[in-house]
Every structure is written in structure tokens, then in C-alpha cells.
Amino acid sequence: MAKKSLITLSICCMLAPAAVAREDWIMDTSGIGKSHNGVISSDQFLELGMNTPNSLRLEGEQSLRMGHLDRAIMVLQRSVEMAPLDIDGRIMYATALEQKLVGQKERDPALFNFCVKQWLFVAKKAEFPDQMAQGRGHVYNLTGSIPKMWENDKKFLARVLLPEDGSVKVALGKNKKKSAD
Secondary structure: OHHHHOHHHHHOOHHHHHHHHOOOHHOOOOOEEEOOEEEEEEOHHHHOOOOHHHHHHHHHHHHHOOOOOOHHHHHHHHHHHHOOOOHHHHHHHHHHHHHHHHHHHOHHHHHHHHHHHHHHHHHHHOHHHHHHHHHHHHHHHHHHHHHOOOOOHHHHHHHHHOOOOOOOOOOOOOOOHHHHH
């Protein structure tokens, strides 16, 4: 304990002259970012031009944790566009889309279909078994079905996707044949 406080004291003494002279610039971020309950988020990050898929994924993950779904979807979509085979980014993107779908009162069939396609991509293209299982689990939770043993993606999607004109209500996790009976 004494050793830790001694190290902290020595660091503070080294930084004290510079910190005392310019403390006001540290907390003045009102012109740069927007404050959300003490957490500062800035849109300038997206405009800098030095974005990598990993940095966008981290920004999207933070927005998702803070509950800003629209911002998270926007940032994660950019990440997926830059690195389409990055399964971690695709999982975060599909998670954000699914949270938006679940939060809707009148669920959008186009969003449902897109979300199913994203999770199916994760289930089919993931390198690790846990990611494949996560994708298959979400596909099952959304549609009530998983691809059969020899069923290709096109046939599976034709079976589970909903018409986007709104003629069929989106019911998560229910098989269409069982819900029609």
C-alpha cells in the first residue's frame, strides 16, 4: 500500500507543474462532443478519415452499451462494409439490428429479413464453433427453424423470410406453418 502511494505521489510531482498551469483545457469539451450523462461521444470520430473496422466496431459497441441503437447500427454498418468477413463486427451488427427489431411495437418485416440474413451469415461463415452456435441460436430464436442438413441458404431463406409488404405480421421464434394453423 505504501509503495503504491509513493509511486502515485512521485508521478503527481512530475506532472504537477504542467497540470496546474493548464487544467482548464482538460474538461472543456463542449464544442467537440455531446454529453450523455457524463459520457462524451463525438461525431468527429467518424469524419476523420482514419477509421479502421476495429475502431468502428469499438465505437459501435460503446454506442450499443449506452443504448444508442441508431448510432450503433450506423457505425457497425460501416465496419461491416469495410471488413465483410470480420465475424466479430458482423455479430455486433446483427445484435444491434436484433435489439432494434425486438424493441419495435409494429415489427418491420424488412428488418426481420435482414436480421435473419445477418445471423445466417454468422452461422455459415464463422471460423469458430461458438460463433457458429451463436448464429444458429439467433436464427432459431428469430424464425423458429434452422437450416436442415442438406438445405442450401437460398431454399432456407425462401422458407423462413416474410413478405416485406406487411401482409404477414412478424412473430419472433414461431414457425409460419404452426402459427397459420
